[in-house]
Amino acid sequence: MVDFAQTEPQPLKKRRLGAGPTRKVILDAARTRFAKDGFSRSTIRGIAGDAGVDASLVMQYFGSKDELFTAVMDSSGPSTMSRIAEAFDGPAEGLGERVTRAFLEVWDGDPHISEPLLALLRAAIGTQQATVQLRELIQKRVIDDLGARLRDDPDMTTRIELACSMLVGVVVGLRLVEIDALVRQEREALVAYVAPSIQAVLVRH
Amino acid sequence: MVDFAQTEPQPLKKRRLGAGPTRKVILDAARTRFAKDGFSRSTIRGIAGDAGVDASLVMQYFGSKDELFTAVMDSSGPSTMSRIAEAFDGPAEGLGERVTRAFLEVWDGDPHISEPLLALLRAAIGTQQATVQLRELIQKRVIDDLGARLRDDPDMTTRIELACSMLVGVVVGLRLVEIDALVRQEREALVAYVAPSIQAVLVRH
DNA sequence: CTTTTGTCTCAACACGTGTTGAGAAGATGA
DNA sequence: TCATCTTCTCAACACGTGTTGAGACAAAAG
Numbered sequence: 001m002v003d004f005a006q007t008e009p010q011p012l013k014k015r016r017l018g019a020g021p022t023r024k025v026i027l028d029a030a031r032t033r034f035a036k037d038g039f040s041r042s043t044i045r046g047i048a049g050d051a052g053v054d055a056s057l058v059m060q061y062f063g064s065k066d067e068l069f070t071a072v073m074d075s076s077g078p079s080t081m082s083r084i085a086e087a088f089d090g091p092a093e094g095l096g097e098r099v100t101r102a103f104l105e106v107w108d109g110d111p112h113i114s115e116p117l118l119a120l121l122r123a124a125i126g127t128q129q130a131t132v133q134l135r136e137l138i139q140k141r142v143i144d145d146l147g148a149r150l151r152d153d154p155d156m157t158t159r160i161e162l163a164c165s166m167l168v169g170v171v172v173g174l175r176l177v178e179i180d181a182l183v184r185q186e187r188e189a190l191v192a193y194v195a196p197s198i199q200a201v202l203v204r205h
Numbered sequence: 206m207v208d209f210a211q212t213e214p215q216p217l218k219k220r221r222l223g224a225g226p227t228r229k230v231i232l233d234a235a236r237t238r239f240a241k242d243g244f245s246r247s248t249i250r251g252i253a254g255d256a257g258v259d260a261s262l263v264m265q266y267f268g269s270k271d272e273l274f275t276a277v278m279d280s281s282g283p284s285t286m287s288r289i290a291e292a293f294d295g296p297a298e299g300l301g302e303r304v305t306r307a308f309l310e311v312w313d314g315d316p317h318i319s320e321p322l323l324a325l326l327r328a329a330i331g332t333q334q335a336t337v338q339l340r341e342l343i344q345k346r347v348i349d350d351l352g353a354r355l356r357d358d359p360d361m362t363t364r365i366e367l368a369c370s371m372l373v374g375v376v377v378g379l380r381l382v383e384i385d386a387l388v389r390q391e392r393e394a395l396v397a398y399v400a401p402s403i404q405a406v407l408v409r410h
Numbered sequence: 411c412t413t414t415t416g417t418c419t420c421a422a423c424a425c426g427t428g429t430t431g432a433g434a435a436g437a438t439g440a
Numbered sequence: 441t442c443a444t445c446t447t448c449t450c451a452a453c454a455c456g457t458g459t460t461g462a463g464a465c466a467a468a469a470g
Contacts, residue, residue, distance in 0.1 A: 020447075040245055044428065054449050059429060125330045125381050135382055158386045162375065162398055165384070169374015170367065176330050177340055179370070181363045193367055197406040201398060225417075249458065259419050264459060 023061050026051045030058075031072045031112070034119035039069060069123075076116045080106055088160070096163075096199025100191050103167040108174060108187065118175055121168070163198050170194060228266050231256045235263075236277045236317070239324035244274055274328075281321045285311055293365070301368075301404025305396050308372040313379060313392065323380055326373070368403050375399060 029050035033042045044065055048055040062068040087102035088095070107114050124131045170190070174182045182190070234255035238247045249270055253260040267273040292307035293300070312319050329336050375395070379387045387395070 022447080043426080045426090055428085056430075056450085057448055060448085065428065122330060125327060125377060131382055135384065154386070158390065158398065161378065161384050161386045162402075165374045165378030165382075165387070166371035166399075166402065167374065168377065169370045169372065172330060172373060172377070173366065173370030177336055177370075179340065179366050181359070181366045182370070185363065193363065193406060194371075196410060197367075197371065197402045200405040201402040205401060227417080248456080250456090260458085261420085261460075262418055265418085270458065 022051070022053060022057070026053065026058055026061055026068075027072060027075055030068055031075065031115045031119070034069065034072055035111075035115035035122070038122035039119065040123075044068075069119075072116050073120060076113050080113050080117075092203050095202055096197070097191060097195040099163065099202070100167065100195045100198050101187075103164075103171070104187055104190060107171040114175070121172070122176070159202050163201050166201065167194070167198065227256070227258060227262070231258065231263055231266055231273075232277060232280055235273055236280065236320045236324070239274065239277055240316075240320035240327070243327035244324065245328075249273075274324075277321050278325060281318050285318050285322075297408050300407055301402070302396060302400040304368065304407070305372065305400045305403050306392075308369075308376070309392055309395060312376045319380070323376075326377070327381070364407050368406050371406065372399070372403065 026047065030042075030047045033047050033050060036042075037046075044058050045055045047068075048058045051058075058068065062071055084099070084102045084106060087098040090098065107117055124135075170182070173179045174190075185193070231252065235247075235252045238252050238255060241247075242251075249263050250260045252273075253263045256263075263273065267276055289304070289307045289311060292303040295303065312322055329340075375387070378384045379395075390398070
């Protein structure tokens with residue numbers, strides 16, 4: 001009965017499949033669905049339907065709905081947010097413009113990058129459960145990346161968090177609420193509008 | 206069988222109770238719950254439990270979960286948002302400060318006013334379903350109240366919507382994500398931080 | 411006392427959800 | 441051909457949801 005010859009090294013709890021292209025199809029469908037409907041409103045059956053497969057197959061590829069969500073999150077490299085942090089580098093003049101442009105490029109650019117962030121934003125705001133996750137994402141990847149430069153400067157920390165909050169507000173109006181006057185604008189026009197404002201909150205007058 | 210003498214003027218579909226204090230207790234519980242968990246995560250049973258009554262009683266007082274939600278919304282007078290619109294009146298100097306202070310007073314003040322707005326914000330951002338409701342709330346009650354003053358000025362409209370978006374972002378960080386550095390601040394300190402930024406986006410340089 | 415009316419609870423239904431286990435279809439290797 | 445492995449579907453379970461109807465309980469009215 002028991003086979004000692006062929007030692008199975010890791011009898012993992014769940015068989016993790018992923019050879020064929022189906023895994024990526026499901027992941028793409030999940031990313032779009034999560035970004036559009038948020039976490040709780042998205043259903044496994046709906047995602048599976050979009051991907052053209054059965055719901056249980058999604059469960060076999062990823063173990064649960066939560067793991068599918070984190071898989072979508074991990075599919076966007078962890079380096080995307082650090083690009084924002086880098087924008088804080090450099091001279092004080094043009095700081096607001098660099099940060100604003102970096103923010104809009106990340107949150108309004110390639111769907112593979114922006115959609116997971118929108119999904120996380122929806123989930124975080126919608127339920128106060130993923131709030132911790134969003135807080136960690138923003139604080140650890142943005143603030144901590146900046147930690148070396150503003151060590152023990154609570155005033156600057158507050159200013160940076162305010163700037164990020166305000167830019168998230170712009171993203172909410174642009175991508176989630178889809179306010180006409182904002183959607184109509186070109187990105188550089190938005191930068192021109194917003195950059196002086198971010199500059200004002202970032203640098204002491 | 207048919208009684209013509211005692212004319213019942215309105216045989217409403219559902220008996221609308223509301224004499225005792227229970228209706229208000231349920232309404233308060235619903236307001237808090239909606240603000241904390243959003244619409245979809247809030248359950249009738251949970252609200253009823255907080256109010257100390259049975260779930261079906263909630264259904265008898267209000268006809269459905271949606272009607273309960275709109276009842277909570279209506280419980281905050283429609284005049285709360287117009288207070289923000291009024292802040293746009295007056296001279297250009299100090300405009301950012303007035304608007305910022307009005308915004309924070311409404312969204313961070315009396316829970317009877319702020320909690321329904323937070324609930325609506327959660328619902329709108331969480332699901333893109335109540336997005337229309339939020340868009341109408343902001344656009345009709347803020348923009349349209351300002352319509353007389355900025356008739357045919359798309360540039361100013363864009364600036365106002367951006368200012369509102371950024372201030373909503375601050376509210377999100379302050380009340381929903383609850384970022385430490387923001388929660389710790391006094392309201393006037395926040396106004397001092399944010400007001401120059403709002404001023405910058407509202408008035409042409 | 412009996413009846414009615416208002417207030418409230420109990421038990422249940424119908425539905426959608428995440429999740430699971432059994433098994434079919436097809437390719438691969440012995 | 442037989443066995444095996446991967447990929448995928450079908451049917452079902454367990455649970456929580458909004459919602460409903462019947463009835464308990466008390467107070468007021470007749």
